[in-house]
Amino acid sequence: MGRAPCCDKANVKKGPWSPEEDSKLKEYIQKYGTGGNWIALPQKAGLKRCGKSCRLRWLNYLRPNIKHGEFSDEEDRIICALFASIGSRWSIIAAQLPGRTDNDIKNYWNTKLKKKLFMGMHPQSERPLQSSHQTPPFQTQPLSSSLYKEYCSSYYTSTTKSFSGLDSSTSIPLSFLSSSTSLPIHPSVFQTQESRANFMQYYPVKENLLMFGSEGSCSSSDGSCTQISYGREIKQEVMAFQGYISDGLEENQKFMLNYGSNEGENVNQWAEKPHAYFGDQVPLECDLENVKQLVISSNSGAYNLFNVDESKTAEKVTYFY
DNA sequence: AAAACTCGCAACCGCCCCGAT
DNA sequence: GATCGGGGCGGTTGCGAGTTT
Structure with missing residues (x-):
């Protein structure tokens, strides 16, 4: 059974807000507050808008005190560090940056910061997604998970879901940021027993199936570089990845994943939301099915971390085979 | 000068969580 | 304990502005 819509979609205005609507909403909230009920608010305020739309517009x-405009370097570093630690929990990240909204940060990350980071990792690369010779991830300096802990996770308090002590004066080495942010691991790393062993040794599975933890590269036996386009091919890549995982592991082989142990968080939630934090490190045994779910749920993110617009299927992107 | 392309951001969509009943 | 429904969130889309060809 589907959910009832939150408002009568036929009778609500959509699209950009007019100055009149803005002032109506602003005046109403400043006068009466939200009343804890966004759904009822637009009618009371004389707006033909969905309650959720009002909420979003307000927030x-x-x-008051919304900060627009350029992000500072310190803000960049904080965003990157938190993203590396907890993933795309924009609201939590926004809570650490006064005046910034989750939407702002999300947009900033998607449009600028990802690219910025990538360029930092590959300074010689004029076109970040095109490089014919990349070192396989397991042959590079392995990413140390302790760096996560050292520079990010110690700031996170899982009980309050906030970061303390991580402010603009916190120094986060750029080397950490660039080393911990990377393109995803390509399935070819599972092709041989040896590469698989190396891979598993150096990289916690979580960090590779998802967004962080490997030097951005994929390698094939012939070292060639193949172009694929977005869209269906992306899905095929993910399916291939799943296949490699299945082929490469024993039937009942388990992955060890880290997971916060605070109340309100549970195993299933972790599986559904592939973001980890390390404030409380509790090892969790996760079977193959969980990992597959992670791959599926992180589909576009995992394969598109540093790219721009997956929906534009005509665009080409180079992957490293 | 104009068409094509790219970028940035506001807004929407739909799912999940959780409190109320 | 089950169901309902509002709030919150992350992902995605659409469009205007700017840039390139």
Whole structure:
């Protein structure tokens, strides 16, 4: 059974907000507050808008002390560090940056910061996604998970879901940021027993199936570089990845994953939301099915971390085979 | 000068969580 | 304990502005 819509979609206005609507909403909230009920608010305020739309407009644009404009280097570093530690929990990240909204940070990350980081990793590369000779991940300096802990996770308090002590004065080495942010591991790393062993030795599975933890590269036996386009091919890549995982492991082989142990968080939630933090490190045994779910759920993110627009299927992107 | 392309951001969509009943 | 429904969130889309060809 589907959910009832939150409002009568036929009778609500959509699209950009007019100045009149803005002032109506602003005036109403400043006068009466939200009343804890966004759904009822637009009618009371005389707006033909969905309650959720009002909420978004208020939170992202109208509420006081919103900071727009350029992000500072310190803000960049904080965002990167938190992203590396907890993933795309934009609201939590936003909570550490006064005046910034989750939407702002999300947009900033998707449009600028990813690219910025990538360029930092590959300074010689004029076109970040095109490089014919990349070192396989297991042949590079292995990423140390302790760096995560050292520079990110110690700031996170799982009980309050906030970061303390990680502010603009916190120094996060750029080397950490660049080494911990990378393109995904390509399935070819599972091709041989040896490469698989090396891979497993150096990289916690979570960090490779998902977004971080490997030097961005994929390698094939012939070292060639193949172009594929977005769209269906991406899905095929993911399916291939799943296949490699299945082929490469014993039937009942388990992965060890880290997971916060605070109340309100559970195993299933971790599997559904492939973000990890390390404030409380509790090893979790996760079977192959969980890992597959992670791959599926992180589909576009895992294969598109540093790219721009997956929906534009005509665009080409180079992967490293 | 104009068409094509790219970028950035506001807004929407739909799912999940969790409190109320 | 089950169901309902609002709030919150992350992912995605659409479009205007700017840039390139």
